[in-house]
Amino acid sequence: MEREPIRIALVDDHALFRSGIAALLKEFDDLMIVFEASNGKELQFLLPEHQPIHVVLMDIKMPGLNGFDTTEWIISNYPQTAVLALSMFDESTDIIKMLKAGAGGYLLKESSLEELYTAITTIHRDGFFSNELVSDKLIKSLKSGRHIEDWYEQYNLNQKELEFLRLCATELTYKQIAETMGVAERTVENYRQSLSEKLEIKNRVGLALFAIKNKLVSLGNETL
Template sequence: METDQINIAIVDDHTLFRSGIAALMGEFDELKVIFEAENGQHLQQIIGNYPLPQVILMDINMPGMDGYAATHWLKENYPQIRVLALSMFEDDQAVIGMIKAGAGGYVLKESKPRELLEAIIAINQKGVYINELVSGKLIRSVSGNEHPGLSKKELEFIKLCCSELTYKEIADLMFVSPRTVDNYREALFLKLNLKSRTGLVLYAIQNEIFKF
């Protein structure tokens, strides 16, 4: 049974990588590569010349206009476009910055083509993509206003994790020791089956604990 193709675009300042991803993604029947751009400024210049992509693969560190600024601009001007961040490393702060700007998830640049395809399909359908590095299983609350099993302190900790504060700074704000914050983190990882701070941020967004 034929399904509609997902229109995608790729924004990355490394020409060989960008072209390689475009060629690999173009081999999947489910996808159609609409255009490529070398940074956020280039994206702004050419986006009006093509059909709008449904998903944009966005590099984070680029000269001129980086992934943060480009994603923020997209969310203000083309909120219907899903943004999937491309990260060289699993850097929580960088990924949280991209999510704060409006990205719905991220993939590592070393991911296999099939994994990237699955990420694109998932973010196109759900608006959010959770990879295995972030979470083995993201648990959704039955109600966005209720968070069974989470204490007030744990909810406060999750909200603070959505900032750029270090764990030490979070501990100071919560008037607890760094060890107590470590305990909150490990308890939440266990309760929610998450594996990183980025996972906590995505959980907070999905369950309306925190809104950027």
């Protein structure tokens, strides 16, 4: 019995990019581009008329309604729909904000067609897609909703490590974090290494996600 194709919506403010992606994905019989939208507002109008949509390929920086707010709206109103961020930006703050908004993965526009196909099929099957930017453990951790008391006691973090965690979720460089904390850069590196071992998180994006998930910082903070 032939499986139903994965129904996809493509949201990007560049018409040529949308057309190119749509043409490339036609190569796969198990994928179907149901509609395209130039921004979040247009998607909000089209999505109710084209159910079900299994996966939304979402640009993040668009006029009108951006990808962050659009993703939050999708997850609130169509939780069965997975969102895959597709962006040219690999800034940690963008990745964090999209995952916090509810995206199940983050892929750069420079990725290969094979990786895009894998990302779409994986996020449809599992609800998330992991790659070198975002690990599956980080996404699962972000979505778990564990309370702050649980991890604070479990990992035995000291006040300096907590402060460093908060600052990881800002746009400050490690050198600037050291200056803010009034310590040497080497000391900041020691904090990073200690937290990586205690939390089993390898990179700064992961540390920032951990801080946000556990309400050490808020995405409404102006530093983000």
